[in-house]
Amino acid sequence: MFCAMALILFSCNSDDDQEPQVIPDSENLVLIGNEGAFLGNNATLTLLDREAGVATQNAYYNANVDAEIGDVLQSMYEYNDEIYIVVNNSGKIEVVDNDNLTSKRTISGFNSPRYMLFNSTEKAYVSDLYANGIHIINPSNGTYTSLINTGFWVENMVAYNGDVWCSAPGKDHVYFIDSSADAVTDSLQLTAGVSDLGIDMNNDFWILSQGTYSEPIIEPALHHVDGDTKELISTYSFPAGTGFGGSLSMSADKQSVLYLIGGKIFKMPISATSLPTSPFIEKEGTSFYTVSVNSVNGEIAATDALDFSQSGKVYFYGVDGGEADNYSTGVAPRSVLWLED
Numbered sequence: 001m002f003c004a005m006a007l008i009l010f011s012c013n014s015d016d017d018q019e020p021q022v023i024p025d026s027e028n029l030v031l032i033g034n035e036g037a038f039l040g041n042n043a044t045l046t047l048l049d050r051e052a053g054v055a056t057q058n059a060y061y062n063a064n065v066d067a068e069i070g071d072v073l074q075s076m077y078e079y080n081d082e083i084y085i086v087v088n089n090s091g092k093i094e095v096v097d098n099d100n101l102t103s104k105r106t107i108s109g110f111n112s113p114r115y116m117l118f119n120s121t122e123k124a125y126v127s128d129l130y131a132n133g134i135h136i137i138n139p140s141n142g143t144y145t146s147l148i149n150t151g152f153w154v155e156n157m158v159a160y161n162g163d164v165w166c167s168a169p170g171k172d173h174v175y176f177i178d179s180s181a182d183a184v185t186d187s188l189q190l191t192a193g194v195s196d197l198g199i200d201m202n203n204d205f206w207i208l209s210q211g212t213y214s215e216p217i218i219e220p221a222l223h224h225v226d227g228d229t230k231e232l233i234s235t236y237s238f239p240a241g242t243g244f245g246g247s248l249s250m251s252a253d254k255q256s257v258l259y260l261i262g263g264k265i266f267k268m269p270i271s272a273t274s275l276p277t278s279p280f281i282e283k284e285g286t287s288f289y290t291v292s293v294n295s296v297n298g299e300i301a302a303t304d305a306l307d308f309s310q311s312g313k314v315y316f317y318g319v320d321g322g323e324a325d326n327y328s329t330g331v332a333p334r335s336v337l338w339l340e341d
Contacts, residue, residue, distance in 0.1 A: 026051045029339040030301070031059075032314055033073040033085065034330030043073035043087060044330035045101065050316070055327040060085075060094075063101040069094060075115050076335045079139065083337070086113050086126070093126070095142065098339065107137055109144035117157040117164065119179060125164065127154045134166070136182065148182050150175065158197045158205070160227055165205060167194045174207055176230065188230055191237075192218040196248035198257060200270045203227040206257045210245035211238075220245030220261065222268070222275065236268075236275045247290050251319070252298035263287030265302060267321075281321050286313075292336040299324070303333040 028050040036042035047059040056062075060069050070090030077084045078098060085094040093107040093116070112129035118139065119125065125148075126135040134154050136145040154175070156167045163185075164177040173187040174194050193210035200206060204227050211220040219242050224233040238245075238261065246260030257268045258280070265288060267280035281288075281302065289305040289312075298319040305312045312333040315326040 031076065031083070031335075031337040031339055032303075032327075032329050032333050033076045033335030033337070034312065035072050035074070035305075035308075035332035035334050036069075037309060037331055038072060038089065040331075041068055041071045041090075042331060043069040043071060045069070045073075045085075046314075046327070046329045046333070047101075048314075048327055050325065053325070055329070057328075057330060060096070060101055063096075064103050067103065073335065074113065076337045077116050077118070078337060078340065079118050080121060084116060084139065086116060088112050088114065088129070093137075095139075105142045107139075107142040107144070109137075110135060115156055117159060119159070125157055127157060127166075129153055134177070146182075148177060148184070150184055155195060156197050158199060160199060160203065160205075165197055167197055167207070169193050169195050169210065172209070174205075174225070186230065188225065188232065190223045190232070191221045191235070193220070193245065195245065196259075198248055198250035199227060199254070200250060200257075201254035202270070204233065204270070206248065206250070206270070208245055208248040208259055211242075213244045222248075222257070222259065224270075234273075238275065246288075249291055249293040249300075252293060252295050258291055258293060258300065260288055260291045260302075265291050265300070281317055283315065283323075286315075288315075289332070290334050290336070294338045296338070299338075301336040303329070303336065305332040305334075308332045 026049045030048040032046040034044045045059040047056045070087040072088040074088040075086045083096050083098045091110045095104045111131050114127040117125040121140050122138050124139040133150045134148040152168050153170050154166045155169050158165045166175040172192045173189050176186045178185045191209040192212050195210045196208045198206045205225040207223040209221045212218045220238045222236040248259040264279035265281040266276050268276050286304050288302040290303045292301045300317040302315045312329045314329050316324045
């Protein structure tokens with residue numbers, strides 16, 4: 001499906017009369033979304049051919065006649081043979097062809113878009129830092145539909161059993177939206193800074209509350225919630241001095257929670273009754289920025305934004321936590337998208 005990038009991304013043909021050549025199909029293509037510097041308009045894509053061990057920087061720029069993506073690349077998604085690139089401070093979503101990264105359309109109408117959730121080919125939700133609600137768009141033709149007015153900032157969204165579970169970092173609740181009525185119907189109180197959500201093999205939710213970084217200090221917490229009854233099962237509070245929480249992902253088999261705290265990756269089986277005391281993955285001299293999991297093979301990707309002004313790094317680890325390889329990226333790598341074959 002993602003047919004190994006075309007000549008414009010990787011090579012030059014010395015014979016002008018010949019059609020551009022495509023590189024051989026790769027079994028391991030990964031796209032890295034680099035935020036760039038805030039107000040720098042220098043968000044970029046790094047394309048990794050891990051089979052060949054090659055990292056191609058500025059892949060979007062190369063594929064689109066020196067066009068820039070924009071300011072702060074927040075998240076990426078592959079859907080219906082297209083890649084959706086959410087560009088936060090530019091207030092837009094760039095939709096590109098997943099065979100060659102050429103731009104197909106730009107979706108606008110947002111303040112500061114963050115994350116997407118696809119409901120169907122005609123309906124997708126977009127969270128927004130400043131909209132106090134969730135945008136509804138038609139992803140197929142790029143038209144704007146409406147806004148679900150929540151009255152507060154919604155961040156991450158996960159669909160389950162007719163509901164959209166919504167995190168709200170400025171709140172201490174997780175909120176539930178009926179995906180038929182597109183309205184908030186209920187909520188569950190947790191702790192301050194509700195952020196990342198994951199769903200396990202039992203259809204239970206694991207929700208990370210980041211806590212607060214200003215007075216009064218509230219430490220992060222990990223919550224276990226029954227997906228069917230929406231009742232809180234357990235709360236695991238981090239010890240005093242932990243600091244602000246990071247990102248969360250589920251293992252590919254949905255039997256463990258991986259989360260980022262203090263630049264280190266921890267792994268907690270869903271059967272555990274307490275938080276792990278030792279990191280699952282840590283690297284000397286490195287403070288990881290985000291953690292992502294390949295839902296097919298369980299591989300883990302951890303980004304390092306360094307000082308947010310120079311080229312970053314992305315590290316890949318096996319399911320056992322052993323490092324496989326690493327690559328340089330653009331400025332402030334955040335998003336990791338494993339491209340389907």
